[in-house]
Amino acid sequence: MNKILSFGIPCYNSSAYMDHCISSILEGSDYAEDVQIIVVDDGSTKDDTLAKAQDWERRYPGIVKAVHQENGGHGIAVMKGLENADGTYYKVVDSDDWVDADALKALLKQLRRFEELGTRVDLVISNYVYEHVEDGKQNFVSYEALPKNKIFTWDEIGHFTMSKYLLMHSLCYRADVLRDGGLPMPPHTFYVDNIYAYVPFPRCKTLYYLPVDLYRYFIGREDQSVNEKVLTSRIDHYWRVARIMMKSYHLYDDIKSAKLRSYMLSYFTIIMAICSVFSRLSDRPDAMDELDKLWAELKAYDPRMYRHAKHGVVGTFTNLPTKVGEKTTIGLYKAAQKLVKFN
Template structure:
């Protein structure tokens, strides 16, 4: 059995795809690596195909451009691993941390106690000043052991779970029938939130598994880019709110319900914050022009 299916959605990624895949291929048959070439116009597809020829644990899907969400959907359909992890093509994994994670999953199987969700830390790799910042959740989750929603602490209004920290059990993603929208940015909030309804058991493994590159030109997370795409953020927010009816959420254990409600509030706060920044600036420009 493959322990983890690593999905790499890739669009015009020729400049950095090598680094991403090199960080993954060395784990052999414990993992499968699924690269989804999302209609790239550069040599991304050829690079991915080369890795598939050289490494038996790599497979490639070529598809018409559908966006990041479409890439995740395509990869999830063919994935066979016990767990599922998305790695964006300009990011990479810390190999030492990944080796430790694989050993941890083997211990879960030996104990016959496999959590629905593994949470790890991740590192912001800042291009502008070559600095690093590690995102941790140690204040909120018990470390190094299995736990449930009842043992979690609520996060502050500016703190949310991010895709980079999550390793979902693949069966959870199947159970929630995850189907992300095509041609839309910031759908990662849907990926994080919607499966949580089905998560009963968790494990926080405090290693810096994911290396998240920030500061690259054209990234969707740049502030001015996020502001321009505020309608996509609103669309995602609407889908988050509609994910579950009130009666469904109330059917959960009290702490599970509270945590999901709290996360939804935090996502709403951050979405409105970015939108309002752009809105206020534009209104001020309109006023001065008048």
């Protein structure tokens, strides 16, 4: 049977929680044979992740595929999943997250409908939910800026608020969109989900927003990449991601849709703001020097992108000069964190 949807699950020492992720897809899809689950063991060293993945494949050989690779990092594992994907569509689910059963059924129904009608949709968007383990609270992220339950183009999108950008959790691409042109995923780098939710967008000519709460994003592990202490210690990873996003496009020249260009400028500005805030939080003695290099590189690469990112409202308030300004910048970040609860 042809596969309509392939899920890629990057796993690194994920034995303690990967079962929940895999079983949520199997159960949510009613073990459908047109669904594929690719479990990518990214060279795990501390547990039996690979053995567990292979056991899932033995139990569900027509649905689950276990793949092993030498440790390359999250982005390389995402691409390994895509390399092994047989589905028309491809969706990434991290191994500590899961999907909602009813929402998955709705997504599959819609994707099958596209296939039956021979309708090409390049990107299907759905909602996601922050699941906070520490207090049991949930934060639902939906997209009022998008037309619901209809095929549309970037020219039809509205304004996105800062807390509701399109992240990896909300995206289900046609696999050929990701393959055509590739994705510049650096090895051994966290936060590459920002590349995944940015670089392919101009290739997506048709979109569809299905307003269901599909993706459940676990927040709360101390070693999680979005944990504030962990992120601060890996600020160089964000610099690396920002450079790749920066050099993917001259946004004013390359992006013809004004609304998509505006969205991508705003999203890139947020990435630069994160670099600015967490460079200030970092204990690295060279952090501010490296941040200055990043801004100088952007200014040389594209002065208009630089002015938008550095001297707009967000850039101004995340790059305030003097010690007082630095404290204000960090205070604004703390307030946003409490409001949105993104880490």
